[in-house]
Amino acid sequence: MTEANATPRLDRRQFATGAAGLVLFALSAGRVGAQVPEPAWQQLLKNLVGDSKPIEGKLTLELPEIAENGNTVPLTVSVESPMTANDYVKAIHVIATENPQPGVATFRFGPLSGKASAATRMRLARTQEVIGLAELSDGKFLLGRRTVKVTIGGCGG
């Protein structure tokens, strides 16, 4: 008897939570449909620069025009800077706009660096634009872009 009594109570509760869930789902679906979600790389860029406007074109990105193997694409980033204790490049961020994770690397420099330049090898999932963003000691930002055509994608997709 106790089992028979317990069952309908459980059903009613399940129904109630189910109905509430449906309403919530419908509400959230309506909200998502109303605006196009911002790509992850744009959010990342916003988080890095805040309210300031990066100056375009003062950062050099050396990348091949066509990368046959997206698993290992040579990259050099550099910024012209005196690299003194008062005027230097603090960091350069590398963003791959179409990678599953757009943040690729951050290089951090100091007055000892002598030259704001670094090189590495990166993965590119598909043809895309790569962005370099430099953070200067005076709070300004410099931005450079370059598109790379990728024949075979990296990131093990």
Place this chain on the structure above:
Amino acid sequence: MNKPRVKLPDAAKAGDLIEIKTLISHVMETGQRKDPDGKVIPRNIINSFSATFAGNEVFKADLQPGISANPYLSFFMRVPGPGEFEFTWVEDGGNKLVEKIKLNVT
């Protein structure tokens, strides 16, 4: 994480701008790939590299899965005088590999 290789100039003078090239063996597993059974292979990368000279920071890199396997990094230093480099690679989970190399300052 093994076999770190570092290339420095054979000799340098104080005030010279020198390039430092480093390479280390590592799979840099992205965490995006699946094994044949469809299970995600857990992320395992070198997430940080740093270089100091005579105790002062020269260069640091925060790395993400978008860096290729066997990470290669090159960067510069204005030689402040004689001293020793200390290079540190840090893996997910906190394992560290430290390599110390003296720079031949003439």
